[in-house]
Amino acid sequence: MHMLLGLIALLATVGFWVWRLQMAKRGLDVAVDVAKTLARAPRRLAFKYKLGKGGLDLIDDPREAAAIMMMQVALARGGPLTPLQGDIIEAEMREHFQYAPGEAEDLAAHAAWVCQTCPPAQETMTRLGKLIVNASQLGPKEVVDLDAMLVAVSEAEGLPTRAQLALLQVYRDLAGLKT
Known part of the structure; x- marks a missing residue:
């Protein structure tokens, strides 16, 4: 009988400590989740800031801007x-x-996707052209190179259309290029 009571007491003690360890583990898991949430807070806040913006306001990379401009020139053919x-x-x-x-293909696909929600082509070229011309990491050579890139795209299917020439002129005026 004493052995039976001792065994029950031992099982109760082990059960109590197992339960306490499980509770401690749950508390530790909650603390880890809170730490992860706090670590992601700056990224979440930046994303919420960007949610207030849309379309072209999110573009800050000159290469992305150039890709969208080339896509706009191509689509201006009709x-x-x-x-x-x-x-x-x-x-x-x-x-x-x-x-x-693969990177070029991905950027072209992204540019095509952005162009679906862009404002009219003239406004898009103006806004992105200002971004390119005012980019501190780009020099005059890159500005002229983009003009040559836009011309190459406009001549892909033959002579450029009037709409394509108008878009080229928008960029050239912003960049201070003579035609």
Whole structure:
């Protein structure tokens, strides 16, 4: 009988300590979750800030701006982007941005996606052209190179249309380039 009571007491003691350890583990898990939430707070706040912006306001990389400008020039021909136009845009990005083929394809796809929600082409070219011209990391050579890239895209399917020439002129006026 004493052994039975001792065994029950031992099992009760072990059960009590197992329960206490589980409770401590749950408390530790909650503390880890709180720490992770606090660590992600700056990123979440930055994302919420960006949610207030939209479309072109989110673009701050000159390469991304240039890709969208090339896409706008290509789409100004009227109709959807042709495979030849897409190939030329990607080739220009590989050559001037030193991108791998996959990176150029991804940026071109992103630019096409952004162009679906852009304001009219003239306004888009003006806003992105200002970003390019005022970018501190770009010099005059890069500004002129972008003009050549835009011309190459506009001539992908033959002579540029009036709409394409108008977009080229918007950028040239912003960049101070003579035609």
